Amino acid sequence: MTNVVDTLIVGAGISGLSLAHALQKEAKTGSPLKILVAESQGRVGGNITTATAEGFLWEEGPNSFSPTPELMKLAVDVGLKQKLIFADRKLPRYVYWQNKLQPVPMTPQAMVKSGLLSFPGKLRALFGALGFVAPAMGDRLSQQGGEETVSEFFRRHLGTEVMQRLVEPFVSGVYAGDPQQLSAAAAFGRVTKMADLGGGLVAGALLGARKKPPLGKGLKTVADPNVPKTKPGELGSFKGGLKALPEAIAANLADRLKLNWHLTRLDRTERETYIAVFSTPDGQQEVEARTVVLTTPAYITAELLQPLQPSVSSVLQAFTYPTVACVVLAYPVSDVKQKLVGFGNLIPRGQGIRTLGTIWTSSLFADRAPAGWQTLSSYIGGATDSGIANLDAAQIVQEVHRDLSRILLKPGAAQPKVLAVNVWKRAIPQYNLGHFDRLQQIENGLKSLPGLYLCSNYLGGVALGDCVSRGFERAQFVREYLNDRSEF
Numbered sequence: 001m002t003n004v005v006d007t008l009i010v011g012a013g014i015s016g017l018s019l020a021h022a023l024q025k026e027a028k029t030g031s032p033l034k035i036l037v038a039e040s041q042g043r044v045g046g047n048i049t050t051a052t053a054e055g056f057l058w059e060e061g062p063n064s065f066s067p068t069p070e071l072m073k074l075a076v077d078v079g080l081k082q083k084l085i086f087a088d089r090k091l092p093r094y095v096y097w098q099n100k101l102q103p104v105p106m107t108p109q110a111m112v113k114s115g116l117l118s119f120p121g122k123l124r125a126l127f128g129a130l131g132f133v134a135p136a137m138g139d140r141l142s143q144q145g146g147e148e149t150v151s152e153f154f155r156r157h158l159g160t161e162v163m164q165r166l167v168e169p170f171v172s173g174v175y176a177g178d179p180q181q182l183s184a185a186a187a188f189g190r191v192t193k194m195a196d197l198g199g200g201l202v203a204g205a206l207l208g209a210r211k212k213p214p215l216g217k218g219l220k221t222v223a224d225p226n227v228p229k230t231k232p233g234e235l236g237s238f239k240g241g242l243k244a245l246p247e248a249i250a251a252n253l254a255d256r257l258k259l260n261w262h263l264t265r266l267d268r269t270e271r272e273t274y275i276a277v278f279s280t281p282d283g284q285q286e287v288e289a290r291t292v293v294l295t296t297p298a299y300i301t302a303e304l305l306q307p308l309q310p311s312v313s314s315v316l317q318a319f320t321y322p323t324v325a326c327v328v329l330a331y332p333v334s335d336v337k338q339k340l341v342g343f344g345n346l347i348p349r350g351q352g353i354r355t356l357g358t359i360w361t362s363s364l365f366a367d368r369a370p371a372g373w374q375t376l377s378s379y380i381g382g383a384t385d386s387g388i389a390n391l392d393a394a395q396i397v398q399e400v401h402r403d404l405s406r407i408l409l410k411p412g413a414a415q416p417k418v419l420a421v422n423v424w425k426r427a428i429p430q431y432n433l434g435h436f437d438r439l440q441q442i443e444n445g446l447k448s449l450p451g452l453y454l455c456s457n458y459l460g461g462v463a464l465g466d467c468v469s470r471g472f473e474r475a476q477f478v479r480e481y482l483n484d485r486s487e488f
């Protein structure tokens with residue numbers, strides 16, 4: 001028997017769930033839409049993976065979120081206002097440089113005093129920020145389609161030291177990426193736009209701030225008195241971990257959500273609808289939908305679209321997702337060199353440390369470890385270390401334990417309690433050179449498939465807040481498309 005719906009959403013990660021929530025919410029005010037969310041796993045959340053055991057609570061995917069207005073509004077809408085928690089935004093972040101943890105300078109004054117950069121390095125950064133920047137030129141740039149890599153852009157603007165000691169570790173922390181391959185404009189759009197305004201990054205930031213619409217204009221979510229106010233730099237989660245959000249959205253979807261439904265084929269019909277074929281515990285199921293939103297990762301979407309739109313499929317194949325392991329280890333606090341007060345530490349390459357960075361999990365949010373224990377969540381692998389994919393879990397733990405022993409642990413610290421080793425074979429999409437061209441080709445190719453939308457983290461922003469905003473935006477497109485067309 002074929003189910004018939006207005007909108008089929010494939011994937012119940014944060015992208016698919018935000019979109020479903022927005023469509024469902026609009027339905028309360030406008031004409032109700034029949035929607036179905038189909039998820040191949042037996043749980044919702046996708047990358048969001050909160051786990052608990054023996055009094056510990058940890059994350060194996062994303063650790064926290066930046067409280068964007070849309071994400072905050074979503075959390076409040078689904079009844080999580082009282083469960084929101086925020087880490088102290090003043091908690092320092094550290095970079096491990098030349099055998100020392102150095103605080104990341106967050107203000108110009110801190111930058112002057114910082115031991116992370118040499119005096120010439122600081123002067124170079126200052127002059128660059130003030131606009132003494134050589135123009136981007138050369139054959140290499142034209143070979144790259146006029147785009148600069150993250151490495152090229154930041155070296156030119158702020159110098160090699162800022163690039164190596166601040167930007168590169170930050171790139172590891174967000175993308176687990178390679179600054180020599182990532183597109184500066186795609187991965188750091190806000191910063192490159194400041195430079196485009198002319199006069200260096202400082203002038204660009206000031207001009208950009210002047211051009212910003214007054215707070216709240218055009219963003220109903222900011223003005224909503226029900227949504228708690230947050231400050232820049234704050235990081236959020238929920239009591240019970242990040243999974244509280246997908247689970248709360250899923251609870252509202254009730255039987256409009258199907259778990260263990262794996263999309264195997266998608267066809268287009270003569271009456272301009274789509275037929276989706278699922279493998280489910282109850283056998284094969286078919287759904288006919290007027291609109292379909294694929295929130296699956298690029299490499300899966302590529303397979304699904306191959307028969308329908310081979311050119312879009314081949315563009316999607318070009319997105320790379322490096323392997324990253326999330327290793328969550330617990331140590332008795334007596335084994336840690338000092339009381340850890342901070343967000344965590346990142347490690348530039350070339351320091352003899354393989355781990356990319358460590359979040360001091362139990363220092364960030366309260367009640368995440370039993371008294372006397374320190375939980376450390378480390379990320380290892382990424383675009384510059386593909387060899388991590390060849391190690392087994394025990395070997396990965398030993399790599400991380402050895403690195404932690406150098407940075408955070410007392411000599412002779414015992415082996416840790418291993419809470420998790422989650423190897424994300426394909427972790428985070430890389431916004432490498434050519435990213436915008438790829439997005440344009442996808443948009444052009446999808447014109448031949450009206451009513452079919454993509455909504456996933458390879459499209460423009462990997463952070464949870466970006467996924468929620470994109471989900472809300474795509475919901476609007478879907479609604480407009482359906483409004484413009486008659487019913488079945």
Ligand SMILES: Cc1cc2nc3c(=O)[nH]c(=O)nc-3n(C[C@H](O)[C@H](O)[C@H](O)COP(=O)(O)OP(=O)(O)OC[C@H]3O[C@@H](n4cnc5c(N)ncnc54)[C@H](O)[C@@H]3O)c2cc1C
Pocket residue numbers: 010011012013014015016038039040041044045046047048060061062063064065066261262263264295296297300324326424427428455456457461462463464465467
């Ligand atoms: C290790 C790691 C750490 C991160 N840290 C942070 C962080 O601290 N803060 C932050 O903001 N962001 C972080 N991110 C990024 C963020 O978590 C992701 O960008 C976001 O969760 C992606 O959500 P999504 O819904 O687009 O995709 P996904 O979460 O991948 O969801 C896609 C869903 O589609 C389902 N699916 C796949 N194929 C099929 C099929 N054939 N049929 C049906 N369903 C299917 C999958 O099972 C999955 O549930 C991190 C990501 C990773 C991997």
